[in-house]
Amino acid sequence: MVAFNEIPYDWLKPGVLVEVRPNYDRMGAVPYPARALLIVQSLAGGAGVAKTLYRITRPDQGRALFGAGSVGADMVEAFKKANKTSDVYAIALADAAAAVAATGTFTFAGTATSSGVAALYIGSVRIAIPIIVGTTAAQAATAAVAAINAIATLPVTAAAAAGVVTLTAKHKGEVGNGIGLAFARRDGDSVIAGLAVTVAAMAAGATNPNLQDVLDVIAAEWFTDIALPWDDATTLGLLAAELATRYQAMGKRDAQAYLGHRGTFGGLTTKGALTNSPFISAIGAKNSPAAPWVWAATLAGVATFQLANDPARQLRTLPLPDIEAPPTADRFTDTEQNLLLGGGISTFTSLADGTVTIDRIVTTYKTSPLGVPDRAWLDIMVPKTASRVRYDWSSYVALMYPRHKLADDDSPAAAERDAVVTPGRMHGSWATRCKLYERWGWIEGASDTVAQSTFARDDSDRNRLNASQQIIIIGNLMVLAAALEFQV
Incomplete structure (x- = not known):
């Protein structure tokens, strides 16, 4: 007997009554609502309100919402360069009240005996300082400060004293430590005779915002991919717990998080050991021109698009747009990369032209709850494919059997x-x-x-x-x- 939803069982008036409804027996894949989230840090100059979700459609929205030179501006731009079509939102936290800003220096010494251009690098941005014969260290430093402060999108401000250019991160907190500084880094950059430049890396930034403030806001929101700029132990502990809860049967809000790390082989090994989560994927580099949060947002952009198209297909060989490879001396060997993969750090390949492509994206899961080495969740495709199958099957059952009764197989x-x-x-x-x-x-x-x-x-x-x-x-x-x- 056919069960009707709209036609009364005792209708007597003559006529033809036709109830229209879909049949899902042969339906294809249930549309998957890929939805990315950028958790960012904002500056006071931005128009956005902290702990508020904003839908991102244009790469320049980050600058307006979170301030020029902010982590938020960088992450929004990086994601949109890597992924122009996926639905993406951003939510920001301001600097922690007790946070300390990182600092670094360019120290000029001597007097130029030749002319040329002193090429300073802050992140991936090249700042060209014209130098003529007779330029002193103090004059060069003053010129550098003027050039740096003229670029509003840089993540630092500069001040000069006695030939020393001191750079201070616009953000307070650990993020400032990830800003790369370099001098004459690229082939073709000149070294000015008589004028030496020494670089001291950005350091001493401390105290990140409290991730829980964002997690509370998005507790009921569906996001499939999340990128964030902080990688301290406290943040990662909160993140791992949140993602584990989301992935549970009763959570039904599956998400994968993406992080960028900056450090030596030993430093990245330590970072990889901070979590043991199937739902966190981190990628790390030593002395990369791109900041860690740019790596995170770019990887999230690529992964959101590609794994929504096919959750089971590896991401190898896909380029990370605008991510510049670290100097050759700072690239990890094959053996080091193999060890990093085993330690929960994803790897990349540097091509001859400086392009960076994905090598292998793994999760930070390494051992079972009993501490036994376990590769069950090694690759990002495992949680992504399991999540996709579960979403499709759950949706199919809800569509196919929305009001059905349940009986034994031999029931009349x-x-x-x-x-x-x-x-x-x-x-x-x-x-x-x-x-x-x-x-x-x-x-x-x-x-x-x-x-x-x-x-x-x-x-x-x-x-x-x-x-x-x-x-x-x-x-x-x-x-x-x-x-x-x-x-x-």
Whole structure:
């Protein structure tokens, strides 16, 4: 018997009554609502209100909302360069009240005996200081300060004293330590005879904003991908706990977070050990011109777009737009990269022209809850694919069986009524969806895993159907190991 939602069962007046409704038996993939979030730090000059969500559609919105030279401006611009189409929001926190700003210096010494251009670098920005014969250290420093302070989008302000240019981060907190400083870094940059320049890296920035202030605001919001600029232990602890809760069956707000780290091999190893989360992916570099928060936002932009298109496909070889490779001497060896991957730090490849491409994006998950080494959640495709399958299956069941009754497989009602579902019928629906997931390249071995899956009514609650649903997430070609044998 057909079950109607709109036609009364006892209607007597003659006529043709037709109820129109969709049939979901052969539906394709449920549209996946990829939605990214940039958690940023803002300056007082921005028009945005702290702890308020803003929908981002243009790359210059960050500057207006969060201030010129802010972390927020950089992250919005970086994400939009990497991803022009995905739905993205931003929410900001101001500097912590007790925070300390990082400082660094360019120290000029001597007097120029030749003319040229002194090339200073703050992050990826090149500041060219014209030098003529006879220019003193104090004069060069004064010129450098004027040039630096004229660029409103830089993350620092400058002041000169006795040939020393002191740079102070516009933001207070640890983010300032991630601002790269360099002199004559690129091929073709000249070194001025008689005038030496010494660089002291940005340091001493301390105390980040409290991430919990943002987590409270977005507690009920759906975001699939989140980038943030802070990587201290306290922040990462809060982040890992939040993402674990979101991924639980009762959470239903799956999200992957992206971080950028700046440091030596040892420093990145320490950072990777701070969390053990399947839902955090961090990428690190030593002395990169790009700030860590720019790495995070760029990676988030690429991953949001690509993994929404295909959650099971690796991101290898994809470029990170406008991310400049670290100097050759500061790039990690293959052995170091292999160890970083095992320690929860994703890796990249530097091409000859300075372009940076993704090598392998892993999560920070390394050991089971009992401390046993475990690679179950190694690659980002694992949580992303599992999340996508779960979202699609949950949506399909909600559409297919919205008001159905539940009966045993041998129930007469199941044979006579179309508004009755049984464990066997649900098992059949799972088999149908798994065939689609396999065709789409999300899973493999569907015939075996469907056979291993079980559906049964709960012994204590006749309104509940319990299931064990097995899948094998498809692999990716990461390593080709071969023995090349020559015959003699």
